[in-house]
Amino acid sequence: MTRRQQDVQSGAFAPSPVRTPVDQVRLRILEGIISGELRPGDRLPSEVEQARGFKVGRSTVREALRSLVEMGLLSTAQGRGGGSFVNNFDSVPVERNLKDAMELLLHFDAINVRELLEARGVLEGTCARLAARRRGDDELARMAEVLDQAGRTELSAEEWLQLDIEFHRAVALSGDNRVLIVPLAALHAVVQPRLNEAIMPLLDREEVNAQHRAIYEAIGAGDSEAAGAAVEAHLTSLEQLYRRAGLL
CATH class of the missing domain: 1.20.120.530 (GntR ligand-binding domain-like)
Incomplete structure (x- = not known):
């Protein structure tokens, strides 16, 4: 086997790292924003609904949402009519x-x-x-x-x-x-x-x-x-x- 074949076998066909539940939730929401499924101003489902849909705990959803807020992709509002909303994105x-x-x-x-x-x-x-x-x-x-x-x-x-x-x-x-x-x-x-x-x-x-x-x-x-x-x-x-x- 050549060195090139060894590199391909050990690289491209190696198992991918397993994503944590938080990463899975964050990436799924991010994919929705990138694809246009989620648009600026859209309100996300409640944490309870997301936890049920993703089959994870509310704390996992909360941590994923927090990271997206820190990235500037989402904003949150408290009280009646509150929740998590997709931001108008800029640089x-x-x-x-x-x-x-x-x-x-x-x-x-x-x-x-x-x-x-x-x-x-x-x-x-x-x-x-x-x-x-x-x-x-x-x-x-x-x-x-x-x-x-x-x-x-x-x-x-x-x-x-x-x-x-x-x-x-x-x-x-x-x-x-x-x-x-x-x-x-x-x-x-x-x-x-x-x-x-x-x-x-x-x-x-x-x-x-x-x-x-x-x-x-x-x-x-x-x-x-x-x-x-x-x-x-x-x-x-x-x-x-x-x-x-x-x-x-």
């Missing part, structure tokens, strides 16, 4: 769950800051290049507004950092690619508040604002290569500060 719960996963991996050294910054550079550079091709008046106006606000000298560090987050978010949204926006938003939520606070004493606000303006101007001019290069220059400058702060 926010996915961004939040991905952010939490990244922070957990970072905490246990399963990933590191260097890898986060590399991923951010790839995603944000791509978004900036796309933004230069697809930018609209509203997106450009939002970037300009944030830049003007960030230039105010009386801003506190917290206020200025929030505007920094908003600028990068505006660039990502201008790229108009939701598959890129979701992981980038999660990366921003991990990297920007935590790491930028650490380097705040080393930051030159005017220099960062100028780097942001270079990104904005390249996007406004429709120059995708210049937009990508401006993002790379900005993130390289920040990386040097992270090194000085001992984060890399």
Whole structure:
């Protein structure tokens, strides 16, 4: 028997892991949402009815529902007319769950800051290049507004950092690619508040604002290569500060 045959025999034809009752209930409801059998606003049967239908205990149903609420797929209401309802789904719960996963991996050294910054550079550079091709008046106006606000000298560090987050978010949204926006938003939520606070004493606000303006101007001019290069220059400058702060 060849090595390839051994791999196939030991992999594809190995028994599947047995799912717990909670997983079975959660996945069945999830399948209903994905297939359209359960639509936004639909009310799920009561816990008693679900327990009877799934042939499990109410505590199993309750735990499965709780996990779907945490994922942002369901919401619950108490009292008369209450119950579990299918949410109108958007990317926010996915961004939040991905952010939490990244922070957990970072905490246990399963990933590191260097890898986060590399991923951010790839995603944000791509978004900036796309933004230069697809930018609209509203997106450009939002970037300009944030830049003007960030230039105010009386801003506190917290206020200025929030505007920094908003600028990068505006660039990502201008790229108009939701598959890129979701992981980038999660990366921003991990990297920007935590790491930028650490380097705040080393930051030159005017220099960062100028780097942001270079990104904005390249996007406004429709120059995708210049937009990508401006993002790379900005993130390289920040990386040097992270090194000085001992984060890399």
